[in-house]
Amino acid sequence: GAGVSQTPSNKVTEKGKYVELRCDPISGHTALYWYRQSLGQGPEFLIYFQGTGAADDSGLPNDRFFAVRPEGSVSTLKIQRTERGDSAVYLCASSLNVPSNTGELFFGEGSRLTVL
């Protein structure tokens, strides 16, 4: 489809394992964002990319979290040594330009991560 695609939609893992979450933005969108949404909370900013570079990674909670976007399109969020507190829905969004002054971020349906 033409929207933001995220895989997997659901991921169950054990504490201490490594996880990768993938985001395929809308074609032509230069900006890509990762957010995390815990149950009953609003989305929380993690990182955003302009092209291949991370323009703002101030929201990454610690060095277990890392994201890449090597060709300026698909992005992968990587979580090392997962903890139960990492359980959440990880949302990806994209927009046509950065700075995103329109505010119209196009979100995917998210990847639900459960750490047992």
Next chain:
Amino acid sequence: AQKVTQAQTEISVVEKEDVTLDCVYETRDTTYYLFWYKQPPSGELVFLIRRNSFDEQNEISGRYSWNFQKSTSSFNFTITASQVVDSAVYFCALSEDGGSQGNLIFGKGTKLSVKP
């Protein structure tokens, strides 16, 4: 510090009733943007509106209207003649620094249930 407060956790109305969702924000910036997003059960956030800090005009779009008042730091959202399809979680969000930082600060959301 920047903050968005949505005091109403859940609201339940009967179809055709009007409903107002409250949003109060805190920011030190003079230039900022305010947004509303809708999150239906599918989980995909849908952009509804963006307003900048210099434009306090109320806006109406069909059954939706927004009231921005800088004096009370509020940006409330009203749905007129609500419908079952309006059932969703609604998020208010703030972007500081003229929206150039590429990230949004979300409130915790208000879950709206419209019953037939």
